[in-house]
Amino acid sequence: MTTPLRFAAIGIDHRHIYGMAANMIDAGAEFAGWWTDGHPNTEEGFLSRFPDVPRAASAEALLDDPSIGLVLLSGIPRDRAGWAVKAMEAGKDVLSDKPGCTTPDQLETLRATVARTGRIWSIDFSERFEVPAVTRAAELVAEGAIGRVIQTLGIGPHRLNRATRPDWFFDRAAYGGILTDIASHQIDQFLFFTGSTEAEVTMATVANYANPADPGLQDFGEIALRGDGGHGYIRVDWYTPDALPTWGDGRLTILGTEGYIELRKYVDVGHEGTDHLILVNGTRCDRIDASGAGLPFFARLMADIRDRTETAMTQEHAFRVCDLSLQAQAMAEAAQ
Template identity: 85%
Template sequence: MTTPLRFAAIGIDHRHVYGMAANMIDAGAVFAGWHTEGHPNTEEGFVERFPEVPRAADAQALLDDPGIELILLSGIPRDRAGWAARAMEAGKDVLSDKPGCTTEDQLAMLQDTVARTGRIWSIDFSERFEVPAVTRAAELVAEGAVGRVIQTLGIGPHRLNRPSRPDWFFDRAAYGGILTDIASHQIDQFLFFTGSTDATVTLARVANYANPDDPGLQDFGEIALQSPQGHGYIRVDWYTPDALPTWGDGRLTILGTEGYIELRKYVDVGQPGTDHLILVNGTRSEKIDASGAGLPFFARLIADIRDRSDTAMTQAHVFKVCALSLQAQAMAEAANA
């Protein structure tokens, strides 16, 4: 019988770590320990969810533990690349919260570290990997339900939740900019659904329209992408109104030559539940409850760690998403200079 994979977490400054750890456990892994600097406001919720998991005295103790194979990272974004490199040098594979890096230099360092160590550096693009509706959409696309995908339109609105945000949230250097951060989700989905391995950023803009007292915050961003396979448009923001019953009305429209799919991932106002999928093609026009489609990424990652394979998400894809995010961020800020 195969021994379950053991993982640990370093840095819990973003609540995404809750889902990352829970999904690894659901896939059969064992949460062996965690460490974070200080006491971020995420700690109480984290301990409530994982009360039996011990807090290590320091992060190095987790890196030195030969029984731990995978490190989850959800610390302050600017620190994640450094911890990822340390973990890989210690012989661990890594699953990072997004953004996995915040500068071009960090990305180059991670590429070098992966090449030298042969370790896996992955990112949990939760708006794909933690959304059952995206799983079902991928199945439908693979079945040819909409023909050849030629465009994605992805929006990622978020609620600001100002009282709960730490100082680093408003520091451009700490979080990397809105396109490096949030829009990485939509870039990932564009590449995946169009089957693109590269793309050109043809438009990139960032702005702060509603929070002038926080000049480091970018509360609006947009990107246009083009590849030989298709086109993409992305809009991200921090404007989710308080009346919406969830943190953001995230949507994805997948346009094919023979139909389209629209995902209303987290809410469809006036309707119960999540994971609403609309499919329209030559023979079908229907709304599908995709909430039971599953989240295969985490089990595939465990298999990749064991088999040294590349099935959950290729390393080249991870690097390309980060490169395009950073390119778009730099282009947008240059336009504002």
């Protein structure tokens, strides 16, 4: 019998750790332990989901445990790259919450560490990897349902939830800026669906329109991209109204030469459920319930850790998403 992959979590400051850990367990991995600095407001929710997983005395205790093969990172964004380097130097593979890094220097250090250690540094782009509708869209695109993909239009609205946000959420240096942070999801989807291996940022904007008392917060951002496989437009914001029954009406439109797919991932007002997929081409005009399409990323990552392959996401893809998001952030701030 194959020994299950054992993983640990270092940093639970963002709620994305809930899905990261749960999906690794669902894929067959064993949650061996966790450590975080202090007691972030995510801790109560974390303990309710994983009550039997022990808290280690230190992060080093987890990094020194030879039975642990993978480390999940969801601490304060500015700290994730440093912990990733420590984990890889300790012989662990890494799955980081986004953003995986917040500065160009961090990205270069991560590149060098991967090259030196041969470890996997991956990022859980949850708006792709934890959304069954995206799984089904990828299958349809691969089947040729909309012809050649030439553009993606991704929007990532979020609810501010001010009362639950820690101080670092309002600190530009801590979270990296809105394009480095949440727009990385849409950059990932642009590269994936257009098949682009090279891309340039042609327009980028950040602003704070609704929260002047928090100058470190950027509550609006947009990006235009031109890649060797297609085009992309991205809009992200912190304006989700309270009446919406979820945190954001995230959508993705994939335009092909023979049709289009629209994903209404988390909500579609007037319709129940999640993972709504609309497919329109020469022979079909359908609304599809894609909620049962599955989340293959986590099992593929486990196989990559075992076989030293890149079936879940290539290493260069992870680097490229970070590079483009950092370029966009710098371009937008230079124009302010």
